[in-house]
Amino acid sequence: MCQPTRRGFLVGCSAAIANLAGSRFNSFAFAQGGGGFNDEIFVVVFLRGGQDGLNLIVPTGGASNDRQYYEMARPNLRVPNAGAGAALPLGTLGSTSFGMHPSAAGLHELFQDGKLAVVTAAGMAANERSHFDSMNWMELGTPGVSNMPDGWLTRHFATAPNLPPEIIMPSLSVGGMQAMSLLASYDTINLSSLDAFSLQIGPWAWRSAQRTALRHLYTGGGSWLHQTGLQALDAADIIELYAGDDYVPGNGAVYPQTWFGDNLRTIAQMTKLELGLRVATLDLGGWDTHENQGNGSGGMYAGLVDELSSGLAAFYQDLDGVGPAAFTGRLTVVVMSEFGRCFEENADNGTDHGHGNNMLVLSGNALGGLKGSWPGLAAGQLANGDVAVTTDFRRVLSEILIRRLGNPNLSTIFPGYTGYSPLGVVAGTDLPPDSQPIFSDGFESGGTGGWAFST
16 A cells, blocks of 8 residues: 655555556546645746846846946946847836846747746845855745755645645656755655666666565655655656656757756656646756856856746746646746845956845746836945845745745745735735744654644
8 A cells, every 4th residue: 555644645656656557647646636726836946156137137228327337337247238139128117127138038038928027136135145055045945044944845835735635746856956945855856867767776677576675675664764765666667657758848849958958858747747746946057157257148147048048938838738738827937046146247257246136937827027126226226235135035935835836824934034915926816824833833853754843
């Protein structure tokens, strides 16, 4: 018999998986949404290194003097607002008009279609300009506090009131290590690549017996180690059986031939297998552009922007079907980074660690456009010489949690965060946020897919 975790996520059985060899998972009850359950797909893309938000979402003019301040601060790095390599127009927020880096043509098209919301001046008040601290605080969901036992996405799963009792693959963390936002989640599959995620035990003739022996070993106990072992075996069986190289993206989508593109393709493939995937995390690194960032619209930074934009545009196109294949109707992607870059370029043709940045929200349910409160770039409007933060990153994530995932338990997911109000990045129902954490103060490790809190 299958052994569920404390949260009720299904740890599948090899016999059940084997019986599905001639069928599709989308006919499998464990994969289905409906029935009052929330079946949204939430993808979190983290840009490691501190993405230069001012050169992705560029001040291009308007009634303010922000364009002039931008040009003076970045005589070499500035993106043109006219002519060759000019920023792609987005519109006006406050008294400043903005454009998007020309290498982000795919994202710009989605913006024009109303599928992309751009939140300006986003981040967190706590800022030590440290990659480690800032990434840690964002992924734990607790700015300034590092000693949390679990990540904010783990706490979402632990408190979500509308998930089915059985899910084969609730969450997927793509990369060499499980994302900190999913810290302490034993229900998450950590996948570095499809090719690497397999159980290679000797010749083929040995593998069935070896897997059977391992399964008997892991079914011999009920600890988190036993359950995680079973889940790994099940995931290997599923992925080897269904996630081969013969996958053809939908609608003619073409992913960039990079690690990022390949793994977006993997997330799309896992989504279409209807395994119940609710959350996926993925990184794109290389944004620590202290030197040789690239003049104007070209160079290293432009290449990263192109990879991000073309990858996300292909991902959305791949999942944008009709009827049961209309996955974008329940898809939300958020793109975030630990901080922005310094307002002024440095002597090495780059930018140092800064403060305020932007966040992108891509969704079939997006309320597209420019969002937030732009603080301005005049000397008195900057925060220690950098773009100020006017929108707490948790406000954006909270809106997605409430309006798309139907989870109003913000005081548990983001301890210490108060005063939430929707910014208007996605459509959905505004549930009233909880006023008290679900769990009491003291906590202890449950060891079986989350945290059991003492009463």
